[in-house]
Amino acid sequence: MHRELLSESDNMAITYEEIIDELKACVKDGLAEFSAKLTPNCGLILGVSVKDIRRIAKRLKSDYEAVLNLPHNxxxxxxxxxGCALGYADCDIDTKCRYLHTLAKEFKNWQETDITACSIKVKLEEKPRLWETALLLTCKNGEFEIRQGIVLILASLVDSFYINKIFEVLNRVTYGAYYVDMAAAWLLSVCYVKFPNLTSDYLFGENKLNAFTYSKALQKIIESYRVNDEDKAFIRSKRKNKS
Incomplete structure (x- = not known):
C-alpha cells in the first residue's frame, strides 16, 4: 500500500518536504538508473514511476497552485x-496556458516537456486557446520550449481543422536541435496515421524540414503499428535523401 501523506482534506498547506516524503515512499529499485539512461539533463532522479506521480497529482488537483508554485529544482x-498537476488542475484553460509558458521556460529535458504536454486535456471549445499557446511556444528559441509546443499539438490538436495549420508551423520551426527535430518527426508520424494523404503530400512535396527530421519522420511512420503494410511499402518507395 502506498504511503499517503498528502490529502485533499488536509487543512494544512502542502509543503515541499511532505511531497518529497511521499515521492520517496514510492521509489522503485533500479528505476532511477534506468531513467537516467533515457533522459539526459535530468538532474537527480529518485526513481518514482510516472503512474505514481500521476496518482499523487490527481489527488492534489484542488491544491494545484501549491504544487505548481514549488521552485523548479x-x-x-x-x-x-x-506537469501532471497542471493536467489535473481545477482551473480554466487560460490559467493552464499561463502555467504552460512558465513551465516550458524551466524544463531541461524531454520527459518534463512530454509528460506535461500529454497531461493537458482540453474540450473542443478550448482548443483555440491551446493552439495559440502551442504556436507561441514553437516560436521560442529554447529547445524544450519549442518541443513542448510541438508535443502539445500532437497530443491534442491533430484534427481536420488544424492539420494544414500544423504543416505551416512545421515549415517555420527552427530545426537543428535534436529534441526539436525528433518531436517534429513524431508529430508527422501522428499526422500520417490520421491524415495519410495530406501528410504524404506535405512530406513528398514542398516542405522546409531539414534532412534529419525528414528521415526520422519516414522512419517513425514505417515503424508505427498504426500504419498498414501497404502504406509502409509506399513510404519506403518514396524514401529519398533530402539536402
Missing part, C-alpha cells in the same frame, strides 16, 4: 509532478 520527479 534538479529533482526530476518534482518537475514531472508539476
Amino acid at each position: 534538479n529533482i526530476l520527479e518534482i518537475n514531472l509532478l508539476k
Whole structure:
C-alpha cells in the first residue's frame, strides 16, 4: 500500500518536504538508473514511476497552485509532478496556458516537456486557446520550449481543422536541435496515421524540414503499428535523401 501523506482534506498547506516524503515512499529499485539512461539533463532522479506521480497529482488537483508554485529544482520527479498537476488542475484553460509558458521556460529535458504536454486535456471549445499557446511556444528559441509546443499539438490538436495549420508551423520551426527535430518527426508520424494523404503530400512535396527530421519522420511512420503494410511499402518507395 502506498504511503499517503498528502490529502485533499488536509487543512494544512502542502509543503515541499511532505511531497518529497511521499515521492520517496514510492521509489522503485533500479528505476532511477534506468531513467537516467533515457533522459539526459535530468538532474537527480529518485526513481518514482510516472503512474505514481500521476496518482499523487490527481489527488492534489484542488491544491494545484501549491504544487505548481514549488521552485523548479534538479529533482526530476518534482518537475514531472508539476506537469501532471497542471493536467489535473481545477482551473480554466487560460490559467493552464499561463502555467504552460512558465513551465516550458524551466524544463531541461524531454520527459518534463512530454509528460506535461500529454497531461493537458482540453474540450473542443478550448482548443483555440491551446493552439495559440502551442504556436507561441514553437516560436521560442529554447529547445524544450519549442518541443513542448510541438508535443502539445500532437497530443491534442491533430484534427481536420488544424492539420494544414500544423504543416505551416512545421515549415517555420527552427530545426537543428535534436529534441526539436525528433518531436517534429513524431508529430508527422501522428499526422500520417490520421491524415495519410495530406501528410504524404506535405512530406513528398514542398516542405522546409531539414534532412534529419525528414528521415526520422519516414522512419517513425514505417515503424508505427498504426500504419498498414501497404502504406509502409509506399513510404519506403518514396524514401529519398533530402539536402
